[in-house]
Amino acid sequence: MLGFEVKLKELKEKALAACAPYFRRVEDVAECNTLKILNVMGECKVAAAHFNVTSGYAYDDIGRMKLDEVYAKVFRAERALVRNQFVSGTHALATVLFGILRPGDELLSLTGKPYDTMQTVIGYDNPSPGSLKEFGVGYLELPLREGRVDMEGLAEAITARTKMVLIQRSRGYSMRPSLTIEDIRQITAAVKQIKADCICFVDNCYGEFTATEEPIEAGADIMAGSLIKNPGGGLAPTGGYIVGRGELVELAATRLTAPGMGDELGASLISNRLFFQGLFLAPHVVAQAIKGAIFAAEIFSALGYKTFPLAADARGDIIQAVELGSPEKLKAFCRGIQQFSPVDSFATPEPWDMPGYADEVIMAAGTFVQGSSLELSADGPMRPPYRVYLQGGLTFEHAVLGIMGAAQALVEF
Numbered sequence: 001m002l003g004f005e006v007k008l009k010e011l012k013e014k015a016l017a018a019c020a021p022y023f024r025r026v027e028d029v030a031e032c033n034t035l036k037i038l039n040v041m042g043e044c045k046v047a048a049a050h051f052n053v054t055s056g057y058a059y060d061d062i063g064r065m066k067l068d069e070v071y072a073k074v075f076r077a078e079r080a081l082v083r084n085q086f087v088s089g090t091h092a093l094a095t096v097l098f099g100i101l102r103p104g105d106e107l108l109s110l111t112g113k114p115y116d117t118m119q120t121v122i123g124y125d126n127p128s129p130g131s132l133k134e135f136g137v138g139y140l141e142l143p144l145r146e147g148r149v150d151m152e153g154l155a156e157a158i159t160a161r162t163k164m165v166l167i168q169r170s171r172g173y174s175m176r177p178s179l180t181i182e183d184i185r186q187i188t189a190a191v192k193q194i195k196a197d198c199i200c201f202v203d204n205c206y207g208e209f210t211a212t213e214e215p216i217e218a219g220a221d222i223m224a225g226s227l228i229k230n231p232g233g234g235l236a237p238t239g240g241y242i243v244g245r246g247e248l249v250e251l252a253a254t255r256l257t258a259p260g261m262g263d264e265l266g267a268s269l270i271s272n273r274l275f276f277q278g279l280f281l282a283p284h285v286v287a288q289a290i291k292g293a294i295f296a297a298e299i300f301s302a303l304g305y306k307t308f309p310l311a312a313d314a315r316g317d318i319i320q321a322v323e324l325g326s327p328e329k330l331k332a333f334c335r336g337i338q339q340f341s342p343v344d345s346f347a348t349p350e351p352w353d354m355p356g357y358a359d360e361v362i363m364a365a366g367t368f369v370q371g372s373s374l375e376l377s378a379d380g381p382m383r384p385p386y387r388v389y390l391q392g393g394l395t396f397e398h399a400v401l402g403i404m405g406a407a408q409a410l411v412e413f
């Protein structure tokens with residue numbers, strides 16, 4: 001039977017008390033975003049008829065079209081492309097890149113080395129088959145300065161050939177802080193001042209609903225993300241989204257389907273209810289996950305581990321990093337999370353050679369939707385200083401229990 005030692009329970013009570021003021025902030029954001037979504041869904045007259053499945057070409061699929069309309073309005077964008085046909089977040093992000101960039105254009109990352117899977121899309125180290133590099137699209141990056149975008153280096157990095165800048169909001173597998181909306185506002189303003197027609201593309205994975213505004217409101221031209229992360233609310237079984245300026249989303253749609261077809265085809269093979277309802281739940285579920293992350297920061301700090309961000313810090317994503325210092329502790333942590341999972345609790349996570357990653361990676365994920373990291377999950381590369389990246393939790397109660405499970409595994413170890 002699962003349970004905890006008395007000492008750990010006492011630690012939990014202390015940590016929860018310390019976190020109370022930070023929780024309050026997160027709950028306020030969730031309420032504000034829920035109101036935003038209610039307003040949009042009302043204005044768009046969302047109705048049961050939009051939840052029907054369709055087949056074939058699915059022309060005039062009113063559910064699909066309504067979902068695009070709702071996403072566009074929630075994210076304050078001109079247009080949206082929300083599809084179960086996106087196989088992952090990487091697919092949605094790649095669709096933006098390949099939809100807009102042409103041979104001879106240059107992509108400039110402003111947030112240093114991009115997320116691991118995006119490196120393969122770009123052709124980062126070598127022109128991987130089908131990568132941007134293979135198509136003759138150039139790639140440059142502006143390294144981070146002390147974990148932040150190098151605002152002084154912008155003017156030199158952006159040239160006449162820079163068609164697009166890539167801004168990754170989340171920390172990914174790194175200790176740099178995630179970008180706040182205010183950070184994004186400053187970055188996009190500075191970029192536009194240097195080159196007015198430079199396209200600001202935000203990788204918004206893990207960032208949705210962590211604040212009351214979204215990157216488009218802060219000057220981004222286009223952004224994309226995964227539906228098995230924040231905006232799917234834990235209900236979306238697959239999919240991705242793109243939102244932004246009309247002509248840019250159109251180009252991406254042309255790449256997702258085919259020239260001339262754009263966003264007018266694509267069957268709703270599963271009920272769109274899961275996407276509408278998931279979006280409605282998303283602000284709350286994101287708040288549950290962030291409260292879990294804050295609790296984890298507090299409790300692992302109390303246990304003597306370096307945590308990033310700290311409980312009191314501002315957050316632009318749902319990720320919590322904890323530096324564990326040894327491979328055994330990293331494995332123990334992941335085992336703890338796995339034991340307290342609703343699915344596959346009997347499995348023991350082991351490090352493995354994941355495609356696209358340089359070091360072995362260990363992952364704990366007992367999720368209902370395979371690989372959904374809005375559900376409680378933890379992972380980390382098997383290299384010093386053995387950091388674990390923890391995220392998600394569909395309910396705060398589960399986040400607390402899983403984190404306690406990981407803490408107990410560390411204490412027992």
Ligand SMILES: *Cc1c(COP(=O)(O)O)cnc(C)c1O
Nearest residue numbers: 088089090115170172203205226
């Ligand atoms: C998750 C994520 C992606 C896309 O990953 P998928 O697993 O393909 O959904 C891209 N960028 C960042 C920062 C991410 O967190």
